[in-house]
Amino acid sequence: MTAHHEIFSNYTGSRNSPMRCLFGSLMQLLKPRSSCRLLLGILLLAAFAGVGFWVHGTPFDVNQEVSGVLEVGHKGRKRSETEAQGKDDSTQDYSMRPNSSYARLFAAEVRALTNTLPELNIVLTTTNMGYLDFTENMLLSIDRVGIHPEVVVIAEDRGSYKALLDHKYGLHVLKPPDFNKLPEAIDFGVPDHQKFTIRRPAYVREFIKQGYEVLFVDSDTFWFQDPYPYFQGGSFDVAFMRDYRKTFSDGVGFYRPTNSTDYFLRVWVWVLDTQPKLRQDQRVVSYVLSSKLSPDLKIRSLGFQTFPTCKNLYDSDNEVCRNVTDKTTLFHAAFTPLHVDKRKVFDKCNIWLVNTTTEKTPS
Secondary structure, rough: OOHHHHHHHHHHHOOOOHHHHHHHOOOOOOHHHHHHHHHHHHHHHHHHHHHHHHOOOOOHHHHHOOOOOOOOOOHHHHHHHOOOOOOOOOOOOOOOOOOHHHHHHHHHHHHHHHOOOOEEEEEEEOOOHHHHHHHHHHHHHHHHHOOOOOOOEOOHHHHHHHHHOOOOOOOOOOOOOOOOOOOOOOOOOOOOHHHHOOOHHHHHHHHHHHHOOEEEOOOOOOOOOOOOHEEEEOOOOEEEEEEEHHHHHHHEEEEOHHHHHHHHHHEEEEEHHHOOOOOOOHHHHHHHOOOOOOOOOOEEEOOOOOOOOEEEEEEOOOOOEEEOOOEEEEEEEEOOOHHHHHHEEEEEEEOOOOOOOOOOOOO
């Protein structure tokens, strides 16, 4: 065989030739299994594109609503609030989308409150009759630390609202947008409690839009020291506690009023409002952070030693409290879902401050 014929034979017969590779790839794509994978990939791409168009589209353009980081501690001009026009989704009890009537009512309540606050930073929490005793305990722990931040409490039922109105701490108590429809008392785990849980990022966002730094804490927290030094300096938008090494918890979160924070909160609200299988707020925040839907968000991680949970501070097998160090700053009773079990942790760790002779135990 001549050299010319050898070259031609090698070109057409080589397993690694471009023509064979192209032909093989086409045959693989025509197989049923590969076709399904290709179709699934196209559907996923379309879904993410839909999210991208929503968060960037008008009139929800973050850059129009938020103009950079506002200087904390200076009562300057507040951000203008752009209310979206569109279909009102208030028929859904949990809806806090910007165009819902519930969101507009709560936004008006927040604006009225912020006109009276002296500084651009608050502590925000929610409570109900089922956790009113833990809220009282948290307030006592803050007072014992020796600081007095502006604390805003959103009362999720009429009983807790009445109980907190004249509280000696000097709280700012807000009503949810559907306050007139609320029962007298809500306990942990019932559907109404879940409804309010998924509204929390929308509550935070209303204060962010007014230029406030927000430290959101669940009511089952205990303050050993002033946590604010851990939120100073550095370039970050939000700071979260961690449940695990790579999993953040929204039970304690510090939010700065930046473009990226507002963007992140809007995506968080949108996922809660549109994805029925992701109704639990903790699952959603983990999903949003891990899916890179908010890629520019800068996160500060709060360490286990300074911001522990029950997993770090309490030995549930032996029912003993681990040593509290001089670095322990703020404790959150996560990983212990039931009220009675949380109370046991607080008792064992000697951090229950409410007068046991006068407290009312939730039913």
